[in-house]
Amino acid sequence: MQLLVSPSSIEEARSSLFADIIDVKKPSEGSLGANFPWIIRDIKNLAGKKPVSAAIGDNEYKPGTAALSAYGAAHAGADFIKVGLMFDGADRAREVIEAVTTAVKREFPEKYVVIAAYADFERMGTISPFAIGPLVADAGADLAMIDTGIKDGKSLFEFMDEEALTRFTERNRELGLRTALAGSLKFEDLDALKRINPEIIGVRGMVCGGDRSTTVRAELVEKAMMMLR
Numbered sequence: 001m002q003l004l005v006s007p008s009s010i011e012e013a014r015s016s017l018f019a020d021i022i023d024v025k026k027p028s029e030g031s032l033g034a035n036f037p038w039i040i041r042d043i044k045n046l047a048g049k050k051p052v053s054a055a056i057g058d059n060e061y062k063p064g065t066a067a068l069s070a071y072g073a074a075h076a077g078a079d080f081i082k083v084g085l086m087f088d089g090a091d092r093a094r095e096v097i098e099a100v101t102t103a104v105k106r107e108f109p110e111k112y113v114v115i116a117a118y119a120d121f122e123r124m125g126t127i128s129p130f131a132i133g134p135l136v137a138d139a140g141a142d143l144a145m146i147d148t149g150i151k152d153g154k155s156l157f158e159f160m161d162e163e164a165l166t167r168f169t170e171r172n173r174e175l176g177l178r179t180a181l182a183g184s185l186k187f188e189d190l191d192a193l194k195r196i197n198p199e200i201i202g203v204r205g206m207v208c209g210g211d212r213s214t215t216v217r218a219e220l221v222e223k224a225m226m227m228l229r
């Protein structure tokens, strides 16, 4: 299981270098808020061989806009392009997933496309994470992810229990996909996450000391890495 940490600046990226994957985002623009291309580029230069991910936003149903954002993030140097689906409807989701995957893979077949749905989809009226696996697989994208959409401190486990998350992970594996799980995860959740065994877990608040609007702390990233090894 790999640890993905989400810094919002080059300074925070320096504190995230213990992590397996550095995920550039702009938390002030949403759960999967997109940062500027020059920040992605600078963090990629800092990270060297370490993989860099970039969130491209909590997308509405706008396939063209999402595809262009995904293409921009790939060009800026991201190895993982992470796309949130903040709308409902399997047909519409299929269209957006195909558009972003084509935008990235035509030019960069080696890069990974991550499609995220939200654990708290019911309160937002967006697509269920359980609906996205086959769409992600059919489009040739790589990972299906669950995050929380509203960052009000409620964690992934308040919306989905261990059994549901294990089912999500296993179904993805059967489809040939990898799984990423995130959503106000805490150090106390790490044992359950090890049992669920997704390929990636994503954190920000946990390594900021509990409040994701503050700053990533290197010693907490190191602590999380030690607990996962």
Ligand SMILES: O=C[C@H](O)COP(=O)(O)O
Pocket (backbone or CB within 6 Å): 006, 023, 025, 147, 148, 151, 182, 183, 184, 185, 202, 203, 204, 205, 206, 212
């Ligand atoms: O991709 C992971 C997210 O940045 C998780 O952020 P969070 O731990 O603050 O919910």
